[in-house]
Amino acid sequence: xxxxxxxxxxxxxxxxxxxxxxxxxxxxxxxxxxxxxxxxxxxxxxxxxxxxxxxxxxxxxxxxxxxxxxxxxxxxxxxxxxxxxxxxxxxxxxxxxxxxxxxxxxxxxxxxxxxxxxxxxxxxxxxxxxxxxxxxxxxxxxxxxxxxxxxxxxxxxxxxxxxxxxxxxxxxxxxxxxxxxxxxxxxxxxxxxxxxxxxxxxxxxxxxxxxxxxxxxxxxxxxxxxxxxxxxxxxxxxxxxxxxxxxxxxxxxxxxxxxxxxxxxxxxxxxxxxxxxxxxxxxxxxxxxxxxxxxxxxxxxxxxxxxxxxxxxxxxxxxxxxxxxxxxxxxxxxxxxxxxxxxxx
Amino acid sequence: xxxxxxxxxxxxxxxxxxxxxxxxxxxxxxxxxxxxxxxxxxxxxxxxxxxxxxxxxxxxxxxxxxxxxxxxxxxxxxxxxxxxxxxxxxxxxxxxxxxxxxxxxxxxxxxxxxxxxxxxxxxxxxxxxxxxxxxxxxxxxxxxxxxxxxxxxxxxxxxxxxxxxxxxxxxxxxxxxxxxxxxxxxxxxxxxxxxxxxxxxxxxxxxxxxxxxxxxxxxxxxxxxxxxxxxxxxxxxxxxxxxxxxxxxxxxxxxxxxxxxxxxxxxxxxxxxxxxxxxxxxxxxxxxxxxxxxxxxxxxxxxxxxxxxxxxxxxxxxxxxxxxxxxxxxxxxxxxxxxxxxxxxxxxxxxxxxxxxxxxxxxxxxxxxxxxxxxxxxxxxxxxxxxxxxxxxxxxxxxxxxxxxxxxxxxxxxxxxxxxxxxxxxxxxxxxxxxxxxxxxxxxxxxxxxxxxxxxxxxxxxxxxxxxxxxxxxxxxxxxxxxxxxxxxxxxxxxxxxxxxxxxxxxxxxxxxxxxxxxxx
Ligand SMILES: Nc1ncnc2c1ncn2[C@@H]1O[C@H](COP(=O)(O)OP(=O)(O)OP(=O)(O)O)[C@@H](O)[C@H]1O
Ligand SMILES: [Mg+2]
Numbered sequence: 001x002x003x004x005x006x007x008x009x010x011x012x013x014x015x016x017x018x019x020x021x022x023x024x025x026x027x028x029x030x031x032x033x034x035x036x037x038x039x040x041x042x043x044x045x046x047x048x049x050x051x052x053x054x055x056x057x058x059x060x061x062x063x064x065x066x067x068x069x070x071x072x073x074x075x076x077x078x079x080x081x082x083x084x085x086x087x088x089x090x091x092x093x094x095x096x097x098x099x100x101x102x103x104x105x106x107x108x109x110x111x112x113x114x115x116x117x118x119x120x121x122x123x124x125x126x127x128x129x130x131x132x133x134x135x136x137x138x139x140x141x142x143x144x145x146x147x148x149x150x151x152x153x154x155x156x157x158x159x160x161x162x163x164x165x166x167x168x169x170x171x172x173x174x175x176x177x178x179x180x181x182x183x184x185x186x187x188x189x190x191x192x193x194x195x196x197x198x199x200x201x202x203x204x205x206x207x208x209x210x211x212x213x214x215x216x217x218x219x220x221x222x223x224x225x226x227x228x229x230x231x232x233x234x235x236x237x238x239x240x241x242x243x244x245x246x247x248x249x250x251x252x253x254x255x256x257x258x259x260x261x262x263x264x265x266x267x268x269x270x271x272x273x274x275x276x277x278x279x280x281x282x283x284x285x286x287x288x289x290x291x292x293x294x295x296x297x298x299x300x301x302x303x304x305x306x307x308x309x310x311x312x313x314x315x316x317x318x319x320x321x322x323x324x325x326x327x328x329x330x331x332x333x334x335x336x337x338x339x340x341x342x343x344x345x
Numbered sequence: 346x347x348x349x350x351x352x353x354x355x356x357x358x359x360x361x362x363x364x365x366x367x368x369x370x371x372x373x374x375x376x377x378x379x380x381x382x383x384x385x386x387x388x389x390x391x392x393x394x395x396x397x398x399x400x401x402x403x404x405x406x407x408x409x410x411x412x413x414x415x416x417x418x419x420x421x422x423x424x425x426x427x428x429x430x431x432x433x434x435x436x437x438x439x440x441x442x443x444x445x446x447x448x449x450x451x452x453x454x455x456x457x458x459x460x461x462x463x464x465x466x467x468x469x470x471x472x473x474x475x476x477x478x479x480x481x482x483x484x485x486x487x488x489x490x491x492x493x494x495x496x497x498x499x500x501x502x503x504x505x506x507x508x509x510x511x512x513x514x515x516x517x518x519x520x521x522x523x524x525x526x527x528x529x530x531x532x533x534x535x536x537x538x539x540x541x542x543x544x545x546x547x548x549x550x551x552x553x554x555x556x557x558x559x560x561x562x563x564x565x566x567x568x569x570x571x572x573x574x575x576x577x578x579x580x581x582x583x584x585x586x587x588x589x590x591x592x593x594x595x596x597x598x599x600x601x602x603x604x605x606x607x608x609x610x611x612x613x614x615x616x617x618x619x620x621x622x623x624x625x626x627x628x629x630x631x632x633x634x635x636x637x638x639x640x641x642x643x644x645x646x647x648x649x650x651x652x653x654x655x656x657x658x659x660x661x662x663x664x665x666x667x668x669x670x671x672x673x674x675x676x677x678x679x680x681x682x683x684x685x686x687x688x689x690x691x692x693x694x695x696x697x698x699x700x701x702x703x704x705x706x707x708x709x710x711x712x713x714x715x716x717x718x719x720x721x722x723x724x725x726x727x728x729x730x731x732x733x734x735x736x737x738x739x740x741x742x743x744x745x746x747x748x749x750x751x752x753x754x755x756x757x758x759x760x761x762x763x764x765x766x767x768x769x770x771x772x773x774x775x776x777x778x779x780x781x782x783x784x785x786x787x788x789x790x791x792x793x794x795x796x797x798x799x800x801x802x803x804x805x806x807x808x809x810x811x812x813x814x815x816x817x818x819x820x821x822x823x824x825x826x827x828x829x830x831x832x833x834x835x836x837x838x839x840x841x842x843x844x845x846x847x848x849x850x851x852x853x854x855x856x857x858x859x860x861x862x863x864x865x866x
Contacts, residue, residue, distance in 0.1 A: 025496060025500055026497070028452070206470060209470075210469060210470025210471045211470050211471065212461075212462060212464060212471070215453075215461050215462075215464065215471070216461070216462070218450070218452065218453060218457075219450045219453060219461055222450030222451055222452035222453055223448070223449075223450050223451065225448065226448040226449055226450050228432060229412055229432060229442075229444055230432070230448060230449075230450075230461060230462060230513070231431075231432040231433045231435065231436035231462060232433065232461065232462050233433050289450070
């Protein structure tokens with residue numbers, strides 16, 4: 001070293017531990033990486049212990065059965081990234097799906113009904129957003145109120161399963177399309193619902209990483225106060241994310257309803273929590289500011305795969321599912337604590 | 346007050362009027378923070394805004410940038426009255442700002458913080474390569490070529506955050522640039538850099554308004570200066586027409602004669618330490634932060650840490666109190682080996698520290714100044730032995746008076762204080778724990794002239810009472826003036842230790858820091 005001027009050295013230790021340094025600075029990636037590792041480990045374990053995990057029809061079913069959860073998780077990712085929460089999505093699904101089926105059975109054009117389901121979802125999100133942003137209600141409370149409201153409205157419409165007519169064109173959303181015709185039933189199948197989920201994921205990724213709206217979401221999660229002082233449109237953005245979450249609840253509702261062919265007022269109880277779990281397992285910090293849509297997708301798939309493995313195992317009582325979910329969630333929340341503590345140092 | 350010899354500048358400035366704020370009234374939590382304040386900025390001028398802590402400078406900045414609503418008066422930009430505006434609208438109108446507490450998002454990278462809301466966009470949304478390019482170009486204008494623009498901001502020290510905030514404000518040459526104490530945590534060469542950037546912006550015909558307590562800086566760069574007192578503007582002067590003493594007297598609203606007490610007399614330095622060191626470190630260090638350091642700190646002495654930011658001075662201070670956990674060497678207090686785990690444990694050992702980061706000042710928001718001070722003393726004593734009312738009164742009175750915290754703030758919640766006043770309360774809180782060892786990292790940052798003098802006098806008095814003090818500051822003059830001994834840091838290492846005395850000047854230390862002979866040993 002022969003610097004003569006006394007300019008301060010910026011932390012550029014040019015040693016072999018560049019990777020280590022990078023990881024230290026991007027420690028918020030750790031939970032997401034952990035989720036991917038767990039997901040791969042679950043696949044490997046399932047494949048070795050029970051077999052038949054890495055095959056086309058299992059993969060197809062995993063996607064088809066979890067498309068709605070993936071969509072909800074994308075919405076929740078936006079919300080949780082700002083440090084908020086949306087508890088209303090499960091109930092919004094119940095209300096919109098019951099309403100949609102009833103309307104279709106009364107002869108509404110299915111696509112008009114679909115549009116209405118989505119608009120209603122968006123409206124619930126908008127009300128939550130307005131309560132939170134302009135009336136200073138805690139996100140937890142505002143969306144809890146919306147949850148009770150939506151659940152109540154669903155029950156007022158009907159308390160019995162409402163079946164969709166078997167020939168309803170709406171069911172096309174859940175129609176199977178063979179991509180690869182494998183041996184026996186081992187086909188790679190895709191439904192329009194899965195395609196929509198994929199589009200939602202890609203769009204979510206695009207919005208979060210390539211638009212100012214998305215960057216403002218991260219900024220709000222980092223520090224809402226700073227975001228305001230930086231002149232970012234905080235109010236508009238917060239309103240937008242709850243509308244996005246509500247809209248996606250409407251979309252998820254349509255896909256789930258088409259897959260099941262019926263709707264009921266008790267549908268979707270606890271789904272908001274599944275979606276939150278998927279988001280958190282996927283690495284989004286509950287305090288906001290760090291996380292990825294793709295992480296949430298992995299989180300949703302971890303939960304879905306867990307159900308598959310428990311079914312395959314046969315020895316684990318299905319009731320244990322929630323205990324295992326809880327356990328995984330706990331581990332990931334602790335991991336987040338660790339990450340935050342490390343950052344604060 | 347005495348306006349006698351002061352020329353209030355009425356003459357129109359060379360450039361055209363860019364921004365005129367007049368009669369601004371701003372309420373903060375029911376109390377009036379601005380009560381008819383105004384300022385006029387002309388194209389191509391650097392305009393300083395001065396005033397004691399709590400005078401309303403930050404509030405005026407917030408009003409100009411839309412961060413706080415204005416309930417009276419008006420703001421005109423290029424002659425057009427701006428109505429009620431948000432920060433978004435203000436920045437769209439060309440008013441860029443750097444706030445006192447660097448307002449950035451710690452979770453985002455340097456480049457993202459600079460560019461957020463003004464990213465380059467292409468056909469597929471934000472064009473990240475271009476965005477990063479613009480960010481790097483801006484950083485290099487500020488002389489920060491070596492700052493990695495992908496580093497998350499939480500990992501940066503306070504001063505670098507400040508520089509990033511400034512970079513953000515100057516990305517697109519603004520019409521009006523407003524900076525609230527942009528230089529208070531910077532090194533001299535960085536300050537120069539900032540000023541040359543400001544000069545560049547001025548040359549392009551923009552107006553710059555900057556808040557500072559540092560008279561030298563105000564006189565060095567500003568064309569005019571406006572002084573605020575108690576929420577009003579009490580005068581605007583051409584900097585060439587006013588001298589330091591007059592400016593101070595306008596700020597304080599006192600006669601020149603009563604200001605003699607602010608004189609910066611040097612204190613007699615102690616030559617020989619007495620007794621055993623109270624705090625001794627033996628090869629104490631932390632890999633990646635600071636190389637092992639030996640320090641002996643004696644009762645009643647002031648040990649200065651000199652060095653540039655990033656030299657290891659702040660890092661070592663943090664290692665000394667356990668805010669950073671050492672991984673080599675040992676620390677001894679009164680000869681007994683202690684493992685510093687965290688600042689709470691340090692406090693139990695009667696080791697107090699005031700950090701450079703004010704956001705983390707340890708005050709309980711919502712409690713008043715008095716309650717915070719008494720709480721600190723109570724925590725020291727334990728709950729079995731409550732602090733009596735009389736004792737509390739004496740304690741609060743003694744501390745607030747000696748640190749010149751205005752008496753009418755004592756029963757205010759601390760979150761309602763101006764930044765400079767809050768920092769002083771944070772210092773008072775640490776002093777209430779009666780530390781035997783006191784580590785002060787830039788304790789006069791953000792303090793107005795009078796407050797700064799009061800803090801320095803208090804430090805001297807504490808040393809006289811036997812407290813061992815570590816004093817850290819970017820102001821090399823202050824370190825030299827106050828310290829008995831000075832430890833010099835460079836490149837995350839203590840490179841020398843010198844005794845202070847008449848023979849020691851700032852230049853000696855600067856030479857020691859710049860000298861690289863110790864590498865060849
Ligand atoms: N967050 C706040 N809430 C309520 N009142 C506040 C707040 N911040 C400042 N004030 C009050 O507003 C007045 C002006 O404060 P301001 O922060 O503008 O002072 P300042 O001149 O910037 O001081 P400093 O030099 O300490 O930064 C003070 O009386 C202060 O108590
Ligand atoms: Mg201020």
